[in-house]
Amino acid sequence: MHIRDLPHADPGDPDVRSGFRFLVWLFRRQLGGQAKALGWGTLHMATIAILPIFMGMAVEAVVDDSGRRLATTGLVMLGVALVMAFADTMLHRTAVTNWITAAARVQQLLARRTAELGGVLTRQVAAGEVVKVSTGDVERIGWFVESFSRFAAAVVVTLGVCLGLIVYEPRIGLVVLAGIAAVCLSVWPLLPAATRRADQERSRSGRATELASDTVAGLRVLRGIGGEELFLNRYRGASQEVRRASVRNARMWSLIDAVQVVMPGLLMIAVIWQGVGLASEGRLGAGELVTVYAAVSFLLFPLRLFQEAAMAFTFSRPSARRAVRVLGLRRERPVGDGADTVGAVGADEPLSGDLWDPATGLLAVRGRLTAVVCGDPDFAERLAARLGGHPAQGDDEPSAQLGGAPLDEASLAVARTAVLVQDKDPVLLSGTLGELLTVPASGRVAAEEALGAAQCQDVLTALAQTTGDGGDPMGARITERGRSLSGGQRQRLALARSLITDPEVLVLDEPTSAVDAHTEARIADGLGALRSGRTTVVFTSSPLMLDRADEVVFVHGGKVSAVGTHRELLSGTAEYRSVVTRETEDEVAAVGATGPGPAGAAGPSGVPGSPDPNPDQNPAQGPAQDLAEETA
Known part of the structure; x- marks a missing residue:
């Protein structure tokens, strides 16, 4: 695999049973690259390891006063150095390729899972956690994959050098072998503590990132209520916790580094002591002593690779566990063997018909604008997600059905084409307005x-002014999450984006909660006209939207309680009237005792004698709603 071939055509189906199993799976997906890195690494370190032999030969040539042997040895050493440089270059190239391709594979897997989960993701995993997994954790996982092949090459060459020393001079060889084992074993007990401290640092860093993200996202609201200092103090505290955890982690790795310096130093002293003794006994010549010393000095290089591999493995295991926690999430309850495409719906068979939720009894007739009123906003959010075919984790209710086909048995592509759910707080991605509105669509809606x-x-007028010359607003840039826009402007642009897609079924969760009454009335009329003949479900408690719906469904206590028009439910269902008009139970009872009068006697707000909140009749409602929009 070459970097130019990225992204992967198919990142594969990861093993998410544990972090270690995920690392093994990732390693097996790159066996070719690992084998190349192992080969180049072995060649590189082998050339370094044989240099001491020629260094000893050169010393012996000088002692024997043989210029020819010295010249020959010099030429051989030059050839070995050239091979060493080439092998090192190829090793670095292959190792970095392994790192990048492994990181890219994990990022593709995370992106695929994020797209499948949609808005359900942040209900199960904190946004800061997802950010840390897709950035720092991905790098650490790639680091382990890259370092493993170099570690394996170091093991092969180290064992070869030790074996050669044992054959050449058993006493020194056994001392070296015992010393290397002592160096490795001295570090091993420190690794669990280092892992715990690294995990604590990572956890606190993720918390600080999440807090910073939330603070920036709600900066407009914080300024409106004067809460900047409160959240700033919270972030200061979280930042100090990260600093303290980082210092504790650095102290542990400093201790490991110190051990890695002291133990090889003691090994070198022991080898020199033994070598000098052998030389004084006449068993080693000057050149042989140089060879032994240089060979042991070489072994300090693979020992550093052992430490790096230990660090990579220590950091990558918690990162792999966190990645598995995200990759193990599912958009829907497993069906059959857990694949996304199973059951009665074919992979390419489009869905159409009435939308029905068996759990609540909600029925949205095809081609009509259905408004849904729920007294519990959290239940409304879960119900909207279930209507889109991706219920929240732990939701044991049966899937919604479109045309009699369960949505969670449809393939992801079919389900997304058939039903689009716009969340209560839709996200605007950074880029130009034209890029924001360039989404998969039927082409029927411009x-x-x-x-x-x-x-x-x-909104278009305001964006056109930001271009500098009042040009095309489609070229105006929108900041991350649309933070430069008001809450109502973001909500309307998100609604326009959803309308462009023109799905078979469009589910909107409170699409006008941040706009004023004048604009809301016009949006209600425009939505009904543009979606004529298409199925639209709107979760709302706004009388303006409800009065323009073809049918209103009132969900109370987790079940459909009443169905009718807005005015019919106002006059006939006390619970509905309480939710829509925000009246207390005593006020509802008092109205029920005196009788609400004819349905037409009450304005769309549902209060007898109250003015109709139509923009033409009640323009005074706009400024208050505008103020709410600016602080949203």
């Missing part, structure tokens, strides 16, 4: 139509 239905005219 961007101008969607922006008009979502009442984005003022």
Whole structure:
């Protein structure tokens, strides 16, 4: 695999039973690259290891006053050095390729899982945790994959050198072998403590990242309520915890580094002591002593690789566990063998028909605008997710069905094409407005139509001014998550993006909660006109939206309690009236005792005698809603 071939055509199906199994799976996916790195690494270190032999031969040539042997040895050493340089270059090239391809594979797997989970992801894993996994953890996993082949090459060459020393001079060879074992065993007991400290540092760093992300995302609101200093102090505390954990972690690795210096030093002293004794006995000549000393000096190099491999493995195991925790999440309950495409729905068979939720009894008739009112916002959010075919983790309710086919048995591509769910807090990605609106779509709805239905005219005007010359607003840049826009502007652009896709079923969760009454009324009219003949489900408690729906479904206590038009439910269902008008139970009872009067006697707000919140009749509602929009 070459870097130019990235991204991977198929990153594969990872083994997520444990972090270690995931690392083994990742290693097996790159056996070819690992074998190349092992070969080049062995050649590189072998050339380093044989240099002491020729150094001893050169010393012996000088002692014997043989210029020819010295010249020959010099030429051989030059050839070995050239081979060493070439092998080192290829080793570095292959090792870095292994690192990048492994990191890219993990990132592709994380991106695929994130796309499958959608909005369900952040309900199960903190956003800061996902960011840390996709950045720092991916790098550490790639580091282990890259370092393993160099570690294996170091083991092969070290064993070869030790074996050669034992054959050449058993006394020195056994001392060297025992010394290397002592060096490795002296570090091994320190690794579990280093792992724990590294994990603590990573955990606190993830918490600080999550807190910083939340603070930046809510900066507009924090300024509105004067809460910047409070959150700043929280981040200061989290940052200090990261600093303390980092210092404790650095102290442990400093201790490991010290052991790695002291133990090889003691080994070198012991070898020199033995060598001098052998030389004084006449068993070793000057050149042989130089050879032995240089060979032992070479062994300090693979010992450093052993430490690096230990560090890589120590850091990568917690990172792999965290990656597995994200990769192990599922969009839906497992069906059959756990694949995404199973059951009654073919991989390419489109879905259409009425949308039905067996758990609540909710039925959205095909081609109609259905409004859903829930007294519990959290339940409404879970129900909207289930209607999209991706229930939250732990949700044991049966899947919603479209045209009689369970959505969680459809392939991901079919389910996404059939049903689109816009969350209560949709995300705008950074880029130009044109890029934001370039989404997979049917082609039946133009961007101008969607922006008009979502009442984005003022947003386009404001964005056009940011281009500098008042040019095309489609070229205006939108900052990350649309933070330069107000809450209502973000909400309307997200609605326009959803309308452009033109899915078979569009599910909207509170799509107008951050806009003023005037704009909301126009959005309700535009939505009904643009989605005519298409199935639309809107979760809302706004009288303006409810009054324009073809049918209103009231969900109470987890079940459908009443179905009808907005005015029918106002006059006939006390619980519905309480949710929509925000009246207390005593006020609802009082209205019920006197009688609500004819349905037409009440305005769309549901309160008898109250003004109709139509923008033409009640323009005073706009400024208050505008203030709420600016602080959202």
